[in-house]
Amino acid sequence: xxxxxxxxxxxxxxxxMENVRREEERLKSELLRTAELMAQSLxxxxxxxxSGTAGDVHLPDYRQLKDHxxxxxxxxxxxxxxxxxxxxEEGQVFFHVDSEEEQSKDYSAPGQVxxxxxxxxxRVFRYGRAETAGPYADRWGxxxxxxxxxxxxxxxxxxxxxxxxxxxxxxxxxxxxxxxxPLAAMLLLCLLVLxxxxxxxxxxxxxxxxxxxxxxxxAVIVVLAGTVITSASxxxxxxxxxxxxxxxxxxxxxGYTAPIxxxxxxxxxxxxxxxxxxxxxSETLDYGEFLEFAKFLSRxxxxxxxxxxxxxxxxxxxxxxxxxxSEGLPGFAVWPLGGEDGHIPGENRDIHYVVTYVTPRxxxxxxxxxxxxxxxxxxxxxEEAARTGLMVGSDPVELxxxxxxxxxxxxxxPVFFPEGGRMQGFALAGIRLRDLLERSARFAEDRExxxxxxxxxxxxxxxxxxLLADSWPGHAxxxxxTASGIPGx
Numbered sequence: 001x002x003x004x005x006x007x008x009x010x011x012x013x014x015x016x017m018e019n020v021r022r023e024e025e026r027l028k029s030e031l032l033r034t035a036e037l038m039a040q041s042l043x044x045x046x047x048x049x050x051s052g053t054a055g056d057v058h059l060p061d062y063r064q065l066k067d068h069x070x071x072x073x074x075x076x077x078x079x080x081x082x083x084x085x086x087x088x089e090e091g092q093v094f095f096h097v098d099s100e101e102e103q104s105k106d107y108s109a110p111g112q113v114x115x116x117x118x119x120x121x122x123r124v125f126r127y128g129r130a131e132t133a134g135p136y137a138d139r140w141g142x143x144x145x146x147x148x149x150x151x152x153x154x155x156x157x158x159x160x161x162x163x164x165x166x167x168x169x170x171x172x173x174x175x176x177x178x179x180x181x182p183l184a185a186m187l188l189l190c191l192l193v194l195x196x197x198x199x200x201x202x203x204x205x206x207x208x209x210x211x212x213x214x215x216x217x218x219a220v221i222v223v224l225a226g227t228v229i230t231s232a233s234x235x236x237x238x239x240x241x242x243x244x245x246x247x248x249x250x251x252x253x254x255g256y257t258a259p260i261x262x263x264x265x266x267x268x269x270x271x272x273x274x275x276x277x278x279x280x281x282s283e284t285l286d287y288g289e290f291l292e293f294a295k296f297l298s299r300x301x302x303x304x305x306x307x308x309x310x311x312x313x314x315x316x317x318x319x320x321x322x323x324x325x326s327e328g329l330p331g332f333a334v335w336p337l338g339g340e341d342g343h344i345p346g347e348n349r350d351i352h353y354v355v356t357y358v359t360p361r362x363x364x365x366x367x368x369x370x371x372x373x374x375x376x377x378x379x380x381x382x383e384e385a386a387r388t389g390l391m392v393g394s395d396p397v398e399l400x401x402x403x404x405x406x407x408x409x410x411x412x413x414p415v416f417f418p419e420g421g422r423m424q425g426f427a428l429a430g431i432r433l434r435d436l437l438e439r440s441a442r443f444a445e446d447r448e449x450x451x452x453x454x455x456x457x458x459x460x461x462x463x464x465x466x467l468l469a470d471s472w473p474g475h476a477x478x479x480x481x482t483a484s485g486i487p488g489x
Contacts, residue, residue: 008193012186016179019236023178026243027144027171028132033250035146035164036130038072038082040261044150044160046390052086052094056110060388062097069099071459081106081140081165084150085114087125093117096160106140114138121147124161135168142168178239185232189225196221256454260436263302267411267429268391271297275306276413276427287327290357298360302435304399304408305364308357309372309382309426314350324356333369349373353382353426367399367430378410385414386423396458396468399430407468408432433469 046061056062069082083098095108108114114121120133124147134144143165150160196217203214278293279285290308297306312320317334324332334354353372358364372378381394394410411429416422437454455470 008186008189012182012189015182015186015232015236019182019239020175020179022240022243023175026246027174028146029247031144031146031164031166032130032132032148034076034079035148035162038076038164039148039150039162041068041072042084042150042162047084047096047160050086050096050110052088052096053111054109056096057102060390062110064388064390064392065097066099067461069097070101070461073099074461075457075459075465078166078170079164080143080167081163083108083163085121085161085163087122087159087161091122093121093125118145120145121161121163124149125159128159135171144168144171181235182232185228188228192221192225192228260454260456263436267303267431271303271306272391272411272413272427272429275308276415279308279415279424279427280418287324287329287357291359291361294359302431302438304430304432304435305358305360305367305428307355307367307428307430309412309428310352310354310356311386311423311425312352312354314352317352320354329368334371335369336371336374351423353379355428356425381410381412382426385412385426389414389416396433396466399432406432406434409468437469437471 042065046065049059049061050056065084069084073079073082081099084096085093086096087093093114094110095112095114096110098108100107102109116136116138118133118136120131123129124131128149130146130148132144132146135142136145137143145166146164148162148164150162199214199217203211203217206214275294275297278290294306297303310320312334321333334352351373355367355370355372358367372382375397377395377397381392384390385392391411391413394412396407396409398406399408409431411431413427415424415427417424433456436456453471456468458466458468460466
């Protein structure tokens, strides 16, 4: 009997270990991919002003990054901590910002040294390659983590790493479950061999005539063993095939979302910055110069309009209107207006935020002169940009020039006068969300029946995810889903 049991136990042990190994690899690969997608929406350059001390909490960039991390954690509740870390010249790893509120017992203040940092984290800092670690323990618990390098802050000169923690208990449970079925199959086979051996020994002691009644016992044992082995192989193969489908679907999703991510990064980091720099370099630009500079911007179909929004004191409104009319925009006027003095009824504002220049001109004429401070969502974004000095993205709005009722978002970059830091205005890109989805080449190839549906969601701390647009309106939700990160600032 040992002749059968030993190979069976060896094969069963290999089967169990292979299932466990595959599950661990799958979980680590999925964790690392999720961390890399989240990291795509983060920029080490936004941490240039960080000092790695408690005073960083007062920086606008700190609050913006914390809100972003909290939004990501809310959308991915299976992950416990999200954080950004730095490393000093002395080799100490410390926290820059995490996803916890300041009053939480698990909050890590800027500059707090991570004394229990796993060796993997030091390798990520040293070699700049994303890795997973764990399970390992620290003062907060036991974790499996993914670490993704973001590069080096231009101002600080120190490397920055994004970290994502998953509770090790959930990890171990999933790994154990992967080994339960092959273990049960092995035990069942061992029981079958033992019971079969006992039965055959019992049959051998029977008289010849009675033994003939059980002559098919070997065949029955073989059939039962074959059934167990076949069932175990089928279930395992199906599980492995499902894992492969998940990998393929993730690659498909990346193919859909990569053009969107690339486009948003290009708008945020290159073209809108170029437009802002154009105005920062001069205080006396006119509409003709704006149009000449913005020619290369207006070729883009995703951005509905590129705009210059002037910060105009209420007392200077009429003189401002006359100046803009003299630049070749006859009939230019600030709107909507309330009283004759230019104040909006019920509001106490001293400044108009006026859409002064816009390109392309065709289809966007209605936006000229619009005071963005008269609408709550736009005003909130404008004032946040002015207060923080950072580029911000608005909540969804219906663009002034929109005729189809679709939502858009505004990317707003504040511009200040070189001398004195006085507000000059805002470079703005009005982005149609539906057009962002058109950037997916695969979606463009099959509009009637796309192989995947792409959705854009807005994530905000303390609020449910809001669907902004999808590539197949009216489709029934279901099937496989995956998430890809896009810049969220």
